[in-house]
Each structure stands twice: as structure tokens, then as C-alpha cells.
Amino acid sequence: MESFFARYRNYLVLLTILVAQMIGLAVQVRRTGAGRSSLGMQDGEGVRLIRLWANTLVSPPERFVHSSRMLVAGLWQNYFDLRHTRAENQQLQQTIDRLRLEQAALLEDARQGQRLEGLMGFQQKYLYGTQAAQIFGTGGSNLSRVLYIDKGSADKLERDMAVITPDGIVGKVREVLGRHSAQVLAINDQNSGAGVILETTRIRGILRGNADGRLQIVDLLADKRIQPGEKVLTAGGDQIFPRGLPVGEVEKVVNDPDRDGFIKIMVRPAAHLDRLDEVLVITSMQPRFSPQEQNDLATSEALKGAEAASLDEQRKASTIMAERLPGLTDPNAPPKPVDPNAPQPSLLVVAPAKPLKPIHPDRFSPGAAPAAQASAPAGDKPKAQAEKASSPTSRATNQADSDAGAQPAPGSPDSEPKPQRHP
Amino acid sequence: MARVGAISRHDMEVRRYPFLVYGLVPLAALVLQAWLPRVVGRYAWFDLPLVVTVYFALGRRSPIQGTIMGAVLGLFEDALTGNAIGINGIAKTVCGFLAASVGIRVDVENSAIRIMLNFALSLLSSAIYLFVYRFLLGMSLEWSWMTQLYIAIGNSILAFFVFPLLDRLKLRD
Structure with missing residues (x-):
């Protein structure tokens, strides 16, 4: 044995x-x-422990190497390679000033839109809480695209938080490995997935990486409307990435070799996934403004007030100029005589509209028929008129009305003009 | 000319290294493997832990040591990725064992043999990875043999430069 x-x-x-x-x-x-x-979806305790060991072992020297490289690069860029820096600095400062003003204006619009959406009860998520992080390492394998960042539980990072750059999305936090370390699953990993939408055609799909680390949208039916160059945005349905973030643009459309009638869209990423230095982790989706944005907003409002004051000044100046310059009205002309009987415009009372007097009034003319007659039934009307004609009271009343200058009843014999006899 | 199958005393000599080398060189391989892709981007077509595994397996001429070295480096490599822990471990365990087994029988001082061995073991490692991932675990994986070919070539070139450097670390009698 x-x-x-x-x-x-x-x-x-x-x-x-x-x-x-x-x-x-x-x-x-x-x-x-x-x-x-x-x-x-989540590593077991044992697996997580092994990952922690590996990270504890590899991260410190990796950070050291990364820091050394950054130090050397910084020394070179900040002390030796300073040609044209002053001119670039001035140009950048001008750009910052311009962008700050534009941002302030956009923030104002955003605030208005946010208020309106709040009124509508629309559950829109905004990405205002972000945490900047630096990438110091990768997973080191072509078959698993992960990145390591120098922020962790001390910075309140959690699983499934979106990681982005100003250019586009990068991935999501896969695991928080320590107080100052977290693993990010890049969007070009095969196990990654993000809901995306094509900007123009509004076709939705799932974005993931392929064997070469390129981005592709899979499980799509063939559609001739999809053209290279179309922008791809996050759809917001995956509960990780907020809606509308740039992802990239369509590079080409290829047939899915495994399934007939289906296509794959190859996407050129907006973020430089291979050469990332700094990223932003979205730590909070709650709508709020940072102190910097508040300052920008205040600047914007101050600018708006200054703009209004400037407009007032311009208006005053134009009035003064109009008074001084010769115009259509001659300032030396004698004043017009004022009519003392003419009513003052402010005292004019608008009379209520009265109907015109009819040329040939009849019983349907306004004020011709009494209320009782007007309310009588249609069948009783001739009878009532006959009774009225024969009644002495009514005759007397008609006569009195006639004498008083009242409007005679249209159609009545009294209303007819009587021919005058000449002796 | 390389003497394949030579069993001279020189070939059978087991190389010895300072104790720290067994710890620091694999660690450096892991660190560089994790850090260099940030510098070279998508052209990171190399597998330094595999190169180091093959080197020590060939030098020590011990299948057990080659197996353990491959297993440890593979497991750590897996732990740094987002994949299951053990896939690279199995692949490099087999590679370490085979490299040590071959090292007993061939002249490992010859650069051509070293390069060819690295090339072949790189492709074998990729094939084992694919086998474990797709057939043993039953998970879907997009695969590009062209990329694996580039990695094998990269490992061979790397071995050509790294092996002489590591040879300087061995203890002289």
C-alpha cells in the first residue's frame, strides 16, 4: 500500500x-x-473570503505601482512638460467661465422641470449623489472585465451602484471588498448587462460584452432602421443606471449566427473602457443640488437680476434719447385746446347695450308682449288676444300707454300710424 | 541542438532559489497581470501567472510543486476576477503538472523548447478553461480562439525575456 x-x-x-x-x-x-x-448573484461567504484574501494580497503592491506611475507621470507633466501651459490655462479658464454660466442656466431649467415632474407625481431619478474614485487595477483576465477602485465601504459604496464617467457608463459595483476598495464589473464583461435604448429608433435591448471585450446589444429582431452612428442611451429599466446616460454609438449591425432573424448591434463605447483613470460612482439617486450647484444657481439668479437691471437702464436711456431726438411730435408746437365739456376718459361710463328700435315693430319685438301673454300656451293665444281687444280695461291701458309715450304693442291697432285729416 | 529525452545529470539537476523568490515572483506576476492591462489596454495578450507557473515547474522538475504552484496562482487569479473561483485554478494545476512532467524529460535550458512549451501550455490552459466553463459547469461563454492564440504568442514572447531574468535568481552551487 x-x-x-x-x-x-x-x-x-x-x-x-x-x-x-x-x-x-x-x-x-x-x-x-x-x-x-x-x-x-452574490458570492458565498467562503468565496468572498478568498476574494478578500486575494485583494488584500494584491491590492497594496498594485496601489504602490499605480501611485509610483502616477507620481512619475505627475512629475513629468507638472514640472517638465509645461510648454504652452499658460495659454492653455487662459483658454480653459474662459471655457470654464462660459460653461459655468451655461450650467447655471441649465440647472435652472432642470429645477423647473423637476418641480413640474414632482407635481405630476412622476418617479424620475436624478443622479446627483456621486463619489469620485480612482481605478488602480483590473482583474487581469480577458475573460472577466473587472476594475478595482480606491473607494469602499468608508465612502458608503454598495453593491449594484452605477459607475460612470462624464463620457458614458462604465459598469456597476460588483463587490465592496474593504473600506477603501471595491470591485467594479465593467459593461464589456460577458456577465454584465444593462438595459439600453437607441436614441432615434427607440428600440430597446440588453447590452453586454463579448469574448473580445467589445460591447454588443443582443436578442434583437432584424430592423432596417438601425444604422451605424446612432446613439445608444441607458433605458433606465435595470434599476442600476439612470435613464438617458450615454452608452456609445452603433458601430455596425451583424446577423446573429446562432439564431435566424436576429441581429447583434456592435456598439462603440462612449467611455474609454480600456484607459480609465477616474470614475464616478452614483451613490444617491435622490434629487438634490450640491453646494457647487447651489452656488451656480445663485450666480445664475444674480446674473438674471443684473440682466433685468441692465434692461431697465437701457429702457430709461432710450426714453431720454427719444425725448432729446427730433421725432414726429414737434416739441415747439402750441398745445392743443382742451374741451372742458369733453368727458374725462377715466369718468366714462359704458352704457349697457340697448336693442335698436325696430323699423316695423311687431308683437315679437322686444318689450311688445306682456309676460302673461308671452307665457300663455300656443293654443290659447288667439283667444286671449280677442279677449284683450274686447276688454275695456285693456283698451284703457293701451290708451294710457299710448299717452305716456310708451311703446305701443306691436301689431295692435293703436300702433298703426293714423292718417291726419286736413279741414 | 536540443536533446529531447536527454537524461544527463545536468538536465536532471533541480534548481534552487532563495525562499523569498517563491513568494515574491508569483506575487509580482499577479500584481503585474492585474495592473498592466491599465497600461496596454485591450492588447493585454499575456498570462504572467501561467508563465511563472511553467518556469518554476520546469526548473524544480517536481510535478507536485508544479501542481501546487499552478493551483495557488490560478485560484488567486480567479479571485481577482468576477468569475467562479477554480476555473483558472484547474487549468493552471494541469499546466503546472504537465510542465514539471515534461521538464524531467527535455532540456529546459533551450530557449526554443521553452517558447514552444509555453505556447502549447497556453493553448492547453485556454482549452481546459473553456471545457470547465462550458461543459463541466454548463454556463454560456462567448469564445474567441483568435484571442487565445494571441495570448499564447504573447506568453511565448514573454517567456523568451522573463526566463533568463528569473534564471539569474537561482542559487549557484
């Missing part, structure tokens, strides 16, 4: 190590409901 172990010692060690690793793999992989295998 001893000779067996001695003879096959090498193979036994190999077999033991291989079996141990296979068991470890079997623990990590889970079977999904669709019958496919995948890694768990």
Missing part, C-alpha cells in the same frame, strides 16, 4: 487538488429555473 502511494504520489496530489477545486466550483454555480447554470 505504501508503495502504491509512493509510486502514484504525483497523480494522487493532482487528483486531490483537481477534485477539491471542482467541488468548490459546484458550490458556486447554481441551476436557474430555465435549466441553465449561472453564478449566484
Whole structure:
């Protein structure tokens, strides 16, 4: 027995190590409901421990190497390579001033839009809480695109927080490994996924990386409207990336070799995923303004007040100029005589509109028919008129009305003009 | 000319290194593997931990030591990525074992053999990785053999320069 172990010692060690690793793999992989295998959403305690060990071992020297490189690069850029710096500085300062004003104006618009959306009860997420972080390392494998950043639990980073640059999205926090270290899964990793939308055609899809680390949108039906150059934005449905962030642009459209009728869209990333130095981690989606933005807003309001004052000054100046310059009115002309009987404009009372007097009034003319008659039923009307004509009271009333100058009843015999007899 | 299958006393000599070298060189390989992609970008077509594994396996001529070295470096490499821990471990364990087994039988001082061995073991490592990922674990993985070919070439070139440097670290009698 001893000779067996001695003879096959090498193979036994190999077999033991291989079996141990296979068991470890079997623990990590889970079977999904669709019958496919995948890694768990979150690492187990044992796996996380191994990752922490590896990170603890590799990160410090990696940071040291990174810092050394940055130090050398900084020395070169800040002390030796300073040609044209002053001119560039002036130009950049002008650009900053201009952008600050533009930003202040945009913030004002954003605030207004935010208020309106709040009124509508629209659940819109804004990316105002960000944390700048520096990348100091990678996963070191072409088959797994992960990055390491120098911010961690001390900076309140959590899993699944979006990582972006001003150019576009980068990935999401996969694991917070320490107080000052976190692992970021880049969007060009094969296990990554982000909901995206094409800007013009509004076609939605899932973005992920391929074997070469390039971005692609998969599981799309063929559509001739999709053209190279179209911009790709985040769709906001994945609960990680806020809506509308730039992702990249369509590079080309290729047929999916595995499925007929489906296409893959190759996307050129907006962020330089291979050469990233600093990133922003979105730590809070709550709408709020930073102190800098508040200052910009105040600057904007002050500028607006100054602009209004300037407009007033201009208006006054134009009035003075109009008085001094010769115009259509002659300042030396005698004043117009004022009519003392003419009503003052402010005292004019607008009379209520009265209907014109009809040329040929009848019983339908306004004020001709009494209320009782007007309200009588249609069938009783001739009878009522006959009674009215025969009634002495009504005759007397008509006569009195006629004498008083009242409007005669239209259609009545009294209303007819009587011919005058000449002797 | 390389003497394949030579079993001279010189070839069978086991190289010895200062104790720190066994710790620092693999650590440096891991650190550089994690850091260099930031410098060279998408052209990071190399696998330094594999090169170091092959070097020590060839030099020590011990399959057990090659196996353990490959397993440790592979596991650490996996731990730094987002993938399951053990895939690279299995691949490099096998590579370390094979490199040590071959090192007993061939003249490892010859640069051509070193380069060819690195090239072949790099492709084998990729094939084992693919096998474990797709067939053993049943997970989907997009694969580019062209990229793996570039990595194998990169490892061979790297070995050509790194092996003589590491040879300087060995203890002289």
C-alpha cells in the first residue's frame, strides 16, 4: 500500500487538488429555473473570503505601482512638460467661465422641470449623489472585465451602484471588498448587462460584452432602421443606471449566427473602457443640488437680476434719447385746446347695450308682449288676444300707454300710424 | 541542438532559489497581470501567472510543486476576477503538472523548447478553461480562439525575456 502511494504520489496530489477545486466550483454555480447554470448573484461567504484574501494580497503592491506611475507621470507633466501651459490655462479658464454660466442656466431649467415632474407625481431619478474614485487595477483576465477602485465601504459604496464617467457608463459595483476598495464589473464583461435604448429608433435591448471585450446589444429582431452612428442611451429599466446616460454609438449591425432573424448591434463605447483613470460612482439617486450647484444657481439668479437691471437702464436711456431726438411730435408746437365739456376718459361710463328700435315693430319685438301673454300656451293665444281687444280695461291701458309715450304693442291697432285729416 | 529525452545529470539537476523568490515572483506576476492591462489596454495578450507557473515547474522538475504552484496562482487569479473561483485554478494545476512532467524529460535550458512549451501550455490552459466553463459547469461563454492564440504568442514572447531574468535568481552551487 505504501508503495502504491509512493509510486502514484504525483497523480494522487493532482487528483486531490483537481477534485477539491471542482467541488468548490459546484458550490458556486447554481441551476436557474430555465435549466441553465449561472453564478449566484452574490458570492458565498467562503468565496468572498478568498476574494478578500486575494485583494488584500494584491491590492497594496498594485496601489504602490499605480501611485509610483502616477507620481512619475505627475512629475513629468507638472514640472517638465509645461510648454504652452499658460495659454492653455487662459483658454480653459474662459471655457470654464462660459460653461459655468451655461450650467447655471441649465440647472435652472432642470429645477423647473423637476418641480413640474414632482407635481405630476412622476418617479424620475436624478443622479446627483456621486463619489469620485480612482481605478488602480483590473482583474487581469480577458475573460472577466473587472476594475478595482480606491473607494469602499468608508465612502458608503454598495453593491449594484452605477459607475460612470462624464463620457458614458462604465459598469456597476460588483463587490465592496474593504473600506477603501471595491470591485467594479465593467459593461464589456460577458456577465454584465444593462438595459439600453437607441436614441432615434427607440428600440430597446440588453447590452453586454463579448469574448473580445467589445460591447454588443443582443436578442434583437432584424430592423432596417438601425444604422451605424446612432446613439445608444441607458433605458433606465435595470434599476442600476439612470435613464438617458450615454452608452456609445452603433458601430455596425451583424446577423446573429446562432439564431435566424436576429441581429447583434456592435456598439462603440462612449467611455474609454480600456484607459480609465477616474470614475464616478452614483451613490444617491435622490434629487438634490450640491453646494457647487447651489452656488451656480445663485450666480445664475444674480446674473438674471443684473440682466433685468441692465434692461431697465437701457429702457430709461432710450426714453431720454427719444425725448432729446427730433421725432414726429414737434416739441415747439402750441398745445392743443382742451374741451372742458369733453368727458374725462377715466369718468366714462359704458352704457349697457340697448336693442335698436325696430323699423316695423311687431308683437315679437322686444318689450311688445306682456309676460302673461308671452307665457300663455300656443293654443290659447288667439283667444286671449280677442279677449284683450274686447276688454275695456285693456283698451284703457293701451290708451294710457299710448299717452305716456310708451311703446305701443306691436301689431295692435293703436300702433298703426293714423292718417291726419286736413279741414 | 536540443536533446529531447536527454537524461544527463545536468538536465536532471533541480534548481534552487532563495525562499523569498517563491513568494515574491508569483506575487509580482499577479500584481503585474492585474495592473498592466491599465497600461496596454485591450492588447493585454499575456498570462504572467501561467508563465511563472511553467518556469518554476520546469526548473524544480517536481510535478507536485508544479501542481501546487499552478493551483495557488490560478485560484488567486480567479479571485481577482468576477468569475467562479477554480476555473483558472484547474487549468493552471494541469499546466503546472504537465510542465514539471515534461521538464524531467527535455532540456529546459533551450530557449526554443521553452517558447514552444509555453505556447502549447497556453493553448492547453485556454482549452481546459473553456471545457470547465462550458461543459463541466454548463454556463454560456462567448469564445474567441483568435484571442487565445494571441495570448499564447504573447506568453511565448514573454517567456523568451522573463526566463533568463528569473534564471539569474537561482542559487549557484
